Amino acid sequence: MSEPLSPPALMELSSLSGIPVDDAAMAERIAAGAAAAVEAVRSLAVEHNEVALDQWLFELEPSGYLALLEQLAEEPLVQDPLVEDAR
Amino acid sequence: MRDLCEAVDGLREGRLQSAELVREAIARARLAQLRHNCFVQIDAEGAMAAAEMADALLQGCAREGVHPPGALLGVPLAHKDMFEREGRPTSCASKVREPRAARGSATVISRLDLAGAVDLGTLNMAEFALGATGHNATMGDCRNAWDPQFISGGSSSGSAVAVASGAVFASLGSDTGGSVRIPASANGVIGLKPTYGLIPRTGSMKLSPSIDVIGPMARSARDIALLLEVLAGADGLDACSSSRPRPRYTQQISRGVEELRIGVPRNYFPVGVAPSIRSAMEASLGLLERAGATLVPLDVPQEVAAMAELSRAVVYAEATALHAAGLRNMGSRYTPQVRLRASTGLGIPAPVYLEALQWRLPVLRRFVEQVFSRCDVLQTPTIPIPVPRRDETDVGAGPALWELLAQLVRCTAPFNYLGLPAISVPAGLDSRGLPIGAQYVARPFAETVLLRVAAVQQREAPLPLPVRATP
Secondary structure, rough: OOOOHHHHHHHHHHHHHHHOOOHHHHHHHHHHHHHHHHHHHHHHHOOOOOOHHHHHHHOOOOOHHHHHHHHHHOOOOOOOOOHHHHH | OOOOHHHHHHHHHHHHHHHHHHHHHHHHHHHHHHHHHHEEEEEEHHHHHHHHHHHHHHHHHHHOOOOOOOOOOOOOOEEEOOOOOEEEEEEOOOOOOOEEEOOOOOOOHHHHHOOEEEEEEEEEHHHHHHHOOOOOOOOOOEEOOOOOOOEEOOOOOHHHHHHHHHOOOEEEEOOOOOOOOHHHHOOEEEEEEOOOOOOOOOOOOOOOOOOEEEEEEEHHHHHHHHHHHHHOOOOOOOOOOOOOOOOOHHHHHHHHHOEEEEEEEEOOOOOOOOOHHHHHHHHHHHHHHOOEEEEEEEEOOOOOOHHHHHHHHHHHHHHHHHHHHHHHHHHHHHHHHHHHHHHHHOOOOOHHHHHHHHHHHHHHHHHHHHOOOOOOOOEOOOOOOOOOOOOOOOOOOOOOHHHHHHHHHOOHHHHHHHOOOOOEEEEEEEOOOOOOEEEEEOOOOOOOHHHHHHHHHHHHHHOOOHHOOOO
């Protein structure tokens, strides 16, 4: 499990981006929320390291997400002209 | 009046008048507002004017023997206050922005207008859709339709409460981590999170464009089917909306569940489920089995345990980017919890955000191939714990926030990351008389299968409206 960003580090990022964070308590809570998400990405990458660099570089395209959803759907349907009547 | 479809039929057959329906809806909306704080604005005058026009059109069609246009002609609806309507400000249940009249209408609002729906007003929500409980320090908390001491769920809090309390027949919400399904479950109505890309989002408030979907809530599965026919389909403006041909949802819904296989997860989803919720899930499975479905116990991929957090990596990075100007210039106008959550992307490095988006493709492919090769529909609870009290969960920006959120979205957020369709269906009441919801999930664009399951569950175990909302 990776450690959350420290409050001073988070406040430094806040200062760099110009998005204000009031105090160390708020910084600590932001860091805690973000840390769980960052850790999830890291652990997934470690668990599935068979996804080779080549796949990221040449094959998988995040903008192909909708196309993948469509591909994984059941057989394509024939458009029913009556569907337009609903509007 | 049972549901939206019954109202549509009554209007078309001349047994009902829109003015009469809308007058009743206004009275109920005012009552619901007093008890539950579910509206931002009730537009009684505009709604009555629209109802009178609908009646004139219906009567004209009846005289001429012509089928009335519009699938929803004369029916009162209201929606989460995050969809633009030309000439009207969209509050997003926040005081951060100055009110500004919209220059155009959201695609979903235009489609409902074209179908003849009467707009009764706008509904309360979590500020900027960042909240799963229904608390809102700016607009006031939206309270559960069955008992105001309990949370309504969120972020589409007002939508679920307005439908459950009988103020409107149906409503639109949005779902980025469970924001349609959680309030639908907590208030005993049906809520659909469609497949990512099924309903265009043009003109609706963004929280996380890579994850956001718009979803309908209603009292019956057939109402959801009718609304989907009106709402689904690319508009040529939202680049992430699908042009895939769509089925006639209303014709598919009565096919029953006889040949369907219902997947019953053995791992992740049963962990931490309260006994009352577990019993309700078992009862729902029992009635589906008796209706002819086959139950298939199965293991879901282990990585599902990380998906709620993977989703959060995307949502917070995008939300912080969208709110950056607001946080820099008007940070103090945000409520503390929303400001904290909208700032959480500060702690997500850009490569991690992009990696979370990359991983979605192989993870989605694995999940669909492993799970939906063995079943047609997966069942989980919508919320794994009994509906909590408002005072117990009023955590603001305090240290209990992340744990509470993690509990509430445990079963819903994984399917936002995956973009899969999921529906919450009422599955009985707990010992305190509060609703329990069962969630059903299917492969991409298989909304018809979800509606078939929901229709059977509702037929076999109907849940009434809350006692106080019953006419």
